[in-house]
Amino acid sequence: MAEPNFLLSDIWYFAMPGARLKRGAMQAKTLLKQPVLFGRTDAGEVFAIRDICPHRGIPLSCGRFDGREVECCYHGWRFGPDGVCTAIPSLVPGQEFDVSRIKTRRHPVREVQGNVWIWMGDGEPDRDPPRVPHFADDRGANLIEAMDFPCFVDHAVIGLMDPAHGPFVHKSWFWRNERSIHEKAKEFGPAEFGFVMKKHRPSSNSAAYKILGGTPETEIRFQLPGVRIEHIQVGAHTVCNLTTVTPIGDMMTEVTNQMWWTMGWADAAKPLIRRFARKFLGQDRDVVVLQQEGLRHDPSLMLIKDADTQARWYYQLKNEWVRARQEGREFKNPVKDVTLRWRS
Ligand code: FES
Ligand SMILES: [Fe+2]
Structure with a gap:
């Protein structure tokens, strides 16, 4: 690759x-x-x-x-x-x-x-910026956390969409550990300039969901250039997560995570939620820092099925974006409807 x-x-x-x-x-x-x-x-x-x-x-x-x-x-x-x-x-x-x-x-x-x-870009915008569903245009996030990842943008994006690193990188008493690994099957399909993990019930091994009360349903969208929108519905309540990846330079990328919620109690728990969010994001950053040690030697890298399929799509989407512009034609989404299976 x-x-x-x-x-x-x-x-x-x-x-x-x-x-x-x-x-x-x-x-x-x-x-x-x-x-x-x-x-x-x-x-x-x-x-x-x-x-x-x-x-x-x-x-x-x-x-x-x-x-x-x-x-x-x-x-x-x-x-x-x-x-x-x-x-x-x-x-x-x-x-x-x-x-x-x-x-x-x-x-x-x-x-x-x-x-x-x-x-x-050179031209004028031909569409609106991405937005999280459910919340009004004038409603800002309840929580914002930003962090610099010292890497090229692709590694930050792929690291964030990677489904297999969770139990190893995000080991934590409140989240999960290696023993909680089990097989997963998730349905995916094309979405605007990206793909969607279709609405599903999140894994029961994530203790954090339990504090929300009720059975949550989650949909996760990814779109170019590096925007991930997670929409969680728990009964009458909604939580949205917006993760944006913005390249600063070739070796510096800013990752921002924002949360919107409808639960009043979450405002009181904000300092705690912020601590978790920082810890979580920091774990993703720290592993990317370690990865840079190896990448300095320019090794060839691998993308395996199915755990790395989203990363593969990301590269395909990026390439198609550039090609469609060069050829002056419509963007053709390379993603197809498929069920991906992995253990995490
Ligand atoms: S006005 Fe002279 S450099 Fe800006
Ligand atoms: Fe992560």
Whole structure:
């Protein structure tokens, strides 16, 4: 399996929780190796522009933002939230020219369910960012945990969708251990730019589900570039989990896990849930750190049936994404309806 490292473009990436951008504030962040400056205007609109001054290349984030325009710290050129230059202070009468011809790149952004999504690509967005089911567009997550994984994005994505690592990596008294391994059969099928583990009852060996009360039903969706949405229904209550994987650089990936819930008691248990979430995510990160030791020697890797089938689909989806764009045709989902079996 020799997969070249490439990043997908013309697609929505999770950027950051919207609460991090107060009105009149700006924040620099690297995504897909690109320097991006995010900000929120006085009017409440979020924007994202390339964090490089077109004049002499200094990051615009080194300057200041007054809630309407970003001013470069070097020669004071100003830019609107659309990346268009609005003023060049050094010009004297007679030197006027159309400063709006000077631009730094604007990235389309959308704020949905409390999160800022950024469209990384050349064109304009041709669809909406992903959202969790059941909860309204203006309803942010109850819990957000982010962690940096020092690896290429593919390893973070595959690690998160891997069904066989649970009993070894997430060993814990409150979750499960090697002795709880048993055979599983789950139905999968194609879903928008990805696949879905169809609605099913989660394994009874996960003690964490028991505290929810009732018999839960779960559906898990994955879609490019690295978005996993888990929808759990327990009687009248709903829990949604959104995991997003955003490449920062070739060797740095940000994994963010967010939870929405309808149970009031869960708010009281938030510090505890946060601790579990951090521990869980940390276990996934730590194993990826160890994996890097070996990957440095560029070994060939294996994907076996059926436990690694989702990883195989991920690579196939990625390749198809690129090919469909190159050939200017519709995306053809390579995933078929199938039941996968494994022990975990
Ligand atoms: S470098 Fe930004 S104004 Fe000159
Ligand atoms: Fe994991």
